[in-house]
Amino acid sequence: MKILAVSFGRKGQNCDVIAKEALLGARELGAEVRFLNTSNLLIRSCVGCFGCSHSRERGGDGLCVLKDDMRQVEDAILDADGVILVAPVYSVGPNGQFKCLVDRMGLSHDRAFSDLARSQIEAAGGNPEEVMDMRVFKDRYLGLVSVGGASDEGWTSLGLPNMHLIAFSMQMPVVDQLNVYDTNILVNPVFHENLLARIHQLGCHVASAVGAPDKYQVPYMGDHPGVCPACHNNLLQVEEGTRVSCPVCGMRGELSVQEGQIVVEFPLEEFRHSRMRYGGVKEHMEELLSIGQRIPEETKEKRSGLKQCMKRYDGITDAWN
Ligand SMILES: Cc1cc2nc3c(=O)[nH]c(=O)nc-3n(C[C@H](O)[C@H](O)[C@H](O)COP(=O)(O)O)c2cc1C
Structure with a gap:
């Protein structure tokens, strides 16, 4: 070892x-x-x-x-x-x-x-x-x-x-x-x-x-289980309503206050999406591999005119070059 x-x-x-x-x-x-x-x-x-x-x-x-x-x-x-x-x-x-x-x-x-x-x-x-x-x-x-x-x-x-x-x-x-x-x-x-x-x-x-x-x-x-059951960190990102997520590993859960304590319930299936689990990195890989198919046709069409569009920034140059 x-x-x-x-x-x-x-x-x-x-x-x-x-x-x-x-x-x-x-x-x-x-x-x-x-x-x-x-x-x-x-x-x-x-x-x-x-x-x-x-x-x-x-x-x-x-x-x-x-x-x-x-x-x-x-x-x-x-x-x-x-x-x-x-x-x-x-x-x-x-x-x-x-x-x-x-x-x-x-x-x-x-x-x-x-x-x-x-x-x-x-x-x-x-x-x-x-x-x-x-x-x-x-x-x-x-x-x-x-x-x-x-x-x-x-x-x-x-x-x-x-x-x-x-x-x-x-x-x-x-x-x-x-x-x-x-x-x-x-x-x-x-x-x-x-x-x-x-x-x-x-x-x-x-x-x-x-x-x-x-x-x-x-x-x-570790000493403390943390709020996130997958990565054991104690951070929360507020999404919408009572929905929160762990900014470190990406698990999503529901926040409530019970007897004066903050409680976050993470559904079991959320473990599949955590970056700390294989399912989470695999999902991300699939997302990256499908980028080409997901770019809207109209955006692809615009690509040929990109150089022309970028002309609006011509006056702003890199200070070091
Ligand atoms: C540029 C710089 C920024 C620092 N910022 C923090 C900080 O935000 N919070 C903190 O607790 N310590 C901060 N420190 C202190 C270091 O974390 C601390 O000295 C630590 O012991 C460094 O590790 P070392 O002794 O192994 O080099 C900072 C130190 C430096 C040099």
């Missing part, structure tokens, strides 16, 4: 300590552990070229075309059976480098598209192992830790929810999560026995999930 911990914080600071402590927990359960700090790595922002998906469509490896340190992080994640991600909170959410990784891993490692590519290669008589990185099909579990400096937890509210965005494309269940805040006053987690014990436990939780017969049946081991 291989457990990887990735710290997106400063070298030797809070995120590193938390990542290493979680690895000590995983090691206790017999894991081979590996630590990676990304602060000196260059992980460029996705440029939206669709190079990865075009390559996959043509029976290629589907990897990102940008040449930077991303491959190193990607390879470490693919190699692991369990991954502990520890990211600092910058401006109320995880730092930008973390989101760069999410975007770069998302499309290129999407489980539904990878399954489709594999079946297409097989149908054409090819061997997917010769082209694809088969580690994308391996079950892999996540533990997430968001680390903020502020004493007011409210200043870390979008940390963990945003960290979940790395989970759905590769269908990696989050088995535990922890919001560590107040690091300015804590100085270093290593001084705080209870906190250290909880981080250690998170490492054990990730290791304990490895090898489960059904990854979607692994119990969530």
